[in-house]
Amino acid sequence: MQDISLEQAISVLLEHTKKIEAVEEVPLLEALGRVLAEDAVATFDNPPFDRSPLDGYTFAAAGTKGATKEAPAAFTVIGEECAGDFFAAEVPAGSAVRLMTGAAIPKGCDCVVRQEDVTVEDGRIFVPYELHHHENYCFAGEDVRKGTRAVERGTELTAAHLGVLASLGFGTVKVLRRPRVAIASTGDELVLPGEPLRPGKIYNSNLYALAGRLREMGFCPEVIGILPDDAQQAASVIAGCRGKVDLFLTTGGVSVGKKDIMHEVVRLIGTRLFWRVCIKPGAPVIAYTVGDMLGIALSGNPFASYATFELLTRPVLEAFSGRSSVAGRAVEGFLADAFPKPSYGRRFIRAHYEAGIFEIPAQHDSGSLFSAAGCNALIDIPAGTGPLMAGTRVKGVLL
Ligand SMILES: Nc1nc2c(c(=O)[nH]1)N[C@H]1C(S)=C(S)[C@@H](COP(=O)(O)OP(=O)(O)OC[C@H]3O[C@@H](n4cnc5c(N)ncnc54)[C@H](O)[C@@H]3O)O[C@H]1N2
Numbered sequence: 001m002q003d004i005s006l007e008q009a010i011s012v013l014l015e016h017t018k019k020i021e022a023v024e025e026v027p028l029l030e031a032l033g034r035v036l037a038e039d040a041v042a043t044f045d046n047p048p049f050d051r052s053p054l055d056g057y058t059f060a061a062a063g064t065k066g067a068t069k070e071a072p073a074a075f076t077v078i079g080e081e082c083a084g085d086f087f088a089a090e091v092p093a094g095s096a097v098r099l100m101t102g103a104a105i106p107k108g109c110d111c112v113v114r115q116e117d118v119t120v121e122d123g124r125i126f127v128p129y130e131l132h133h134h135e136n137y138c139f140a141g142e143d144v145r146k147g148t149r150a151v152e153r154g155t156e157l158t159a160a161h162l163g164v165l166a167s168l169g170f171g172t173v174k175v176l177r178r179p180r181v182a183i184a185s186t187g188d189e190l191v192l193p194g195e196p197l198r199p200g201k202i203y204n205s206n207l208y209a210l211a212g213r214l215r216e217m218g219f220c221p222e223v224i225g226i227l228p229d230d231a232q233q234a235a236s237v238i239a240g241c242r243g244k245v246d247l248f249l250t251t252g253g254v255s256v257g258k259k260d261i262m263h264e265v266v267r268l269i270g271t272r273l274f275w276r277v278c279i280k281p282g283a284p285v286i287a288y289t290v291g292d293m294l295g296i297a298l299s300g301n302p303f304a305s306y307a308t309f310e311l312l313t314r315p316v317l318e319a320f321s322g323r324s325s326v327a328g329r330a331v332e333g334f335l336a337d338a339f340p341k342p343s344y345g346r347r348f349i350r351a352h353y354e355a356g357i358f359e360i361p362a363q364h365d366s367g368s369l370f371s372a373a374g375c376n377a378l379i380d381i382p383a384g385t386g387p388l389m390a391g392t393r394v395k396g397v398l399l
């Protein structure tokens with residue numbers, strides 16, 4: 001099989017990715033980042049009643065006609081209402097109710113005066129200027145009218161959406177089921193952080209970097225852990241997830257070494273879609289299916305798996321969720337630093353991008369993730385490019 005281009009690889013993966021249409025109802029507090037499955041329509045006017053925007057007094061504005069500092073209008077204060085109280089009686093002309101910001105405006109009243117603008121004496125207030133009908137007055141429904149489509153189906157819910165939905169009384173919302181992603185690392189050399197490091201072993205960093213990346217993107221990966229370099233055992237774990245998982249992600253075991261087991265795993269349980277993509281790092285990626293579960297086996301080198309996760313897995317995750325931010329992540333800019341290596345094949349290098357400038361860290365080996373920690377972009381260097389000088393214009397993609 002010949003190496004395929006990155007674009008071909010993405011298109012093969014997307015052919016095997018179905019948008020998830022299943023719906024589940026979740027508590028509103030757990031709905032951040034989820035995709036709304038049906039329009040959220042306001043079932044009442046919000047705010048639900050006419051209310052005061054000030055701490056002050058409410059009365060009929062007509063009673064202030066001709067009022068001046070010298071000849072203020074007087075009102076008898078017949079009650080008090082804090083936000084949350086409800087003053088049910090009608091307020092007669094010449095009377096006022098003291099009320100706090102957010103309190104409902106009682107019947108008979110049509111304006112509010114700030115409490116610091118009036119004088120209070122013996123249960124009466126003196127208003128030194130004229131007020132108009134509906135002055136300092138908030139109307140029922142002025143935020144959201146009953147029947148308004150407050151949040152549209154398909155919206156990825158942000159914090160502001162949660163606030164709007166809460167204001168309209170939605171305790172739960174119907175959202176699309178999230179893609180179920182399982183993640184594992186292969187390799188007998190791997191040890192979980194926290195355990196002692198024996199000779200020849202290394203700590204498993206891919207599992208943490210990719211599980212973290214999935215969580216940053218709003219997914220809840222099922223973290224399987226380390227699969228041994230035994231194709232039968234690894235195959236049985238992966239096949240056991242069929243029907244429960246949409247995407248099984250692994251790292252390691254995809255090259256040509258003695259223990260590169262993923263080839264055998266795919267032979268045992270699935271159908272290979274492709275092996276090897278014309279990119280550096282991470283070329284030896286395998287894509288496969290096990291029934292309707294998609295598998296992506298990324299290469300084990302930490303930066304290779306980190307970069308190919310962005311380039312190959314992220315479009316799949318977005319397609320599962322019905323989103324596509326891939327195009328929106330493309331950026332162009334100038335190199336702050338030289339990149340002295342020629343790129344015979346298409347190469348992606350880590351960089352920090354800001355305001356049109358890409359800074360490249362000194363360390364960019366596929367086996368090292370250390371310098372990726374300060375990076376937020378991958379520079380896309382076309383095949384056949386010679387050494388690059390500082391100031392060269394390049395394209396990239398934001399992580
Ligand atoms: N003869 C050839 N050898 C290699 C080729 C090749 O074309 N011919 N390709 C090289 C390239 S490029 C890559 S990339 C790697 C891919 O290897 P694998 O995907 O099979 O990965 P492993 O051999 O399992 O591991 C590679 C490297 O990464 C370390 N590793 C693996 N998993 C983890 C983990 N979870 N956390 C941290 N580090 C991990 C592993 O110990 C190895 O050092 O193959 C080249 N070889």
Ligand code: MOO
Nearest residue numbers: 281282283304366
């Ligand atoms: O594709 Mo590999 O990650 O360059 O070493």
